[in-house]
Amino acid sequence: MTITRREFVAGAAGTAGLVSMPCVATAQQTINLTIASSHPVVNMWVAPMKNVFQPEVDRLLAAGGKFKINWKEAYGGTLYKFQDTMEAVRDGITDIGFVGTLWEGDTMPLQNVTYFTPFATNDHKLLISIFDKMTAENPKMQEGWTKNNMVYLASSVTDPYDIYSNFPIKSLEDLKNRKINAPGTSANWLRGTGAVPVDGALTTYYTNIQTGVTEGALSFAVGILPTRVYEVAKYITRVNIGSMYVGGLAMNKSVFDKQPKEVQEAIRTAGKLASQKHGEDISNRVDSAFNEMVQKHGAILTTLPDTEREKWIKGLPNVAKTWTDANGQAAKDILKSYFDALRAAGGKPGRDWDKEIG
16 A cells, blocks of 8 residues: 555654643643754754754743753654655644745745745845744735644745756856756756756755766755765855745644743744844854865865856746746735845845746
């Protein structure tokens, strides 16, 4: 009998409900919570969960003296893989977890605005600020989380995307007929280049390239370094496709709603700190990641010529309009809000996607 991914997730949710109970305060004022991820703690999106979020929740609750969290940690894909991050939190496989909205184009489309507007900004800290604010203030952005039984806690973003390949790239011509890992909706960025997009994630790139399934990946330095993809793809071509919003830290809403108010407030406050520290962490990691890959491991770093980059940008079809046409007025509003915020902060998008949707 073949079991589908959705059936597996639903079944696992029931099992998890048995092992994670109770999720409310006991007589000992201890609350059992499972926190999990599809990626290891060294990953840039997961590190703030373990190193910032958990300690801050513990600190805030210790100051109040009434409650204590008994954390059950399941990092590194021990409960679920990257394809199931949203389902895992939504269905209670974990109480708290990283949710990769970049893989949820159908269920959480509005959260994917950056993936349909490449070359918009390389400022990861600005992205965090914009998305924390939009999620807090825009009901449609909030709905993307709440309708899937989740409470949004913190943003997860990337440093700028480039190309990591096992062949040199000096022009767009070099990409023709090359198989490139492009996660989720980032496959759109390769349209018009001649490259063949193949879905994947940081956890699959190394094996994919090593075994010939692909010849490279669209990715970012801070994520690539711990995966050692540079060992099988030594050519790093700086393209600066942009920093991207990939999702965030979230909590199962049914579990969250059962918590005492003091615990809810501690969780939300710790989430805000995790967002802030996530941005700082990326800034600290980016230059050292490139230096280590090149100086210690022999990666070859080049930059795509400006003329070729501009050709890439102009040659892309109007992917933003495709996205807004599919998702209606709410998507148009989010796109406008996003680009208004970028420009208000002094950003200069490589392409004014918001002005092309009509």
